[in-house]
Each structure stands twice: as C-alpha cells, then as structure tokens.
Amino acid sequence: MENIIYNKxxxxxxxxxxxxxxxxxxxxxxxxxxxxxxxxxxxxxMPSSHSSTVTALATGVGIQEGVESAAFxxxxxxxxxxxxxxxxxxxxxxxxxxxxxxFFHGKIKDYKQxxxxxxxxxxxxxxxxxLGIAVAAWYC
Numbered sequence: 054m055e056n057i058i059y060n061k062x063x064x065x066x067x068x069x070x071x072x073x074x075x076x077x078x079x080x081x082x083x084x085x086x087x088x089x090x091x092x093x094x095x096x097x098x099m100p101s102s103h104s105s106t107v108t109a110l111a112t113g114v115g116i117q118e119g120v121e122s123a124a125f126x127x128x129x130x131x132x133x134x135x136x137x138x139x140x141x142x143x144x145x146x147x148x149x150x151x152x153x154x155x156f157f158h159g160k161i162k163d164y165k166q167x168x169x170x171x172x173x174x175x176x177x178x179x180x181x182x183x184l185g186i187a188v189a190a191w192y193c
Contacts (some may be wrong), residue, residue, distance in 0.1 A: 061193045062113035069109035069188040073102035073181055097147060101173040103139045104181030105188070107132035112189035136178050144172030 057063065077092040080099060092098070111128035118124045157164045173181070 062110060062117055062189075065113045065189040065192040066106050066110040066185075068192060069105040069185040070102050072188065073100050073105040073184055076100055076184075077102075097172060099177045099180060100184055101136070101139055101178045101181030104132075104136050104173070104178045105185035107135045108182040108185030109189040110185075112186045113193040116189065116193040132182075136182065139173045140175045140178045142172070144174065147172040 074093045077095065077098045077100075078088070078090060081087065081089045081092050096103075107128070111125065111132045114122070114128040115125045154166050
C-alpha cells in the first residue's frame with residue numbers, strides 16, 4: 054500500500070483531477086469574487102475533471118505500458134465512454150434539471166432544487182482532456 058504513491062499513472066490522474074477542480078475554484082473566484090471551495094468537489098463546469106482524469110490515465114498508461122498494450126486499449130475506451138457520457142447523457146440531465154427547477158420554482162412548497170451542474174459542454178470536455186494529456190506527458 055505504501056508503494057501506491059510511486060504509481061506515476063495513478064498520481065498523474067489524481068494531479069489532473071486536482072488541477073481541473075482547482076481551476077473551477079479559480080474561475081468562480083474571478084467571476085464572482087467569491088472563494089467557493091465547494092467547487093473542489095462539485096461536478097460540471099470548466100474544465101471537465103472527468104475528462105482530465107481519464108485522459109491522464111490513458112496517456113500515462115500509453116507512456117508506461119506502450120500504446121500497443123491491452124491496458125492502454127482499456128484506458129482509451131474508458132476515457133471515450135466517460136467523455137461521451139459527460140457531454141451527452143449528463144449534459145442532458147443538467148438541461149432537464151434547469152427546466153424542472155424553473156418550472157417548479159414557487160409552485161411547490163418543499164421543492165428541493167435539482168443540481169444543474171452535472172454535465173459538460175463539448176468544449177469543457179476538450180479542455181479537460183487537453184489538461185489530462187498535458188499532466189501525464191509532464192509527470193509520466
């Protein structure tokens with residue numbers, strides 16, 4: 054267990070996730086002048102931490118194991134599925150949550166607002182992917 058910190062691929066993925074989440078905090082700070090540390094653990098927004106994490110993982114595996122390895126193939130397919138889901142299904146969920154929140158606002162007494170920041174735009178996914186690739190290329 055103590056050797057897990059020496060797993061460069063895992064560490065690169067965690068660094069990519071951390072940097073993406075930290076970027077969300079900084080963007081919020083610049084836009085609203087409010088230090089909202091809850092953004093460190095929130096989904097949705099710019100850049101996609103899902104994309105940064107899985108592309109760092111795939112890039113790191115490609116560097117460590119080679120692009121012809123089965124591990125790289127698995128990591129790439131995982132990355133594609135996660136990024137497709139983030140900009141497809143989860144983005145649709147975000148849009149539906151906004152519509153429902155707008156519709157039910159003030160109409161139901163104990164209505165608990167749905168989370169509208171669940172998915173990502175394709176641009177947010179691409180920026181997250183570039184971040185993940187860059188981190189893994191630098192660290193691995």
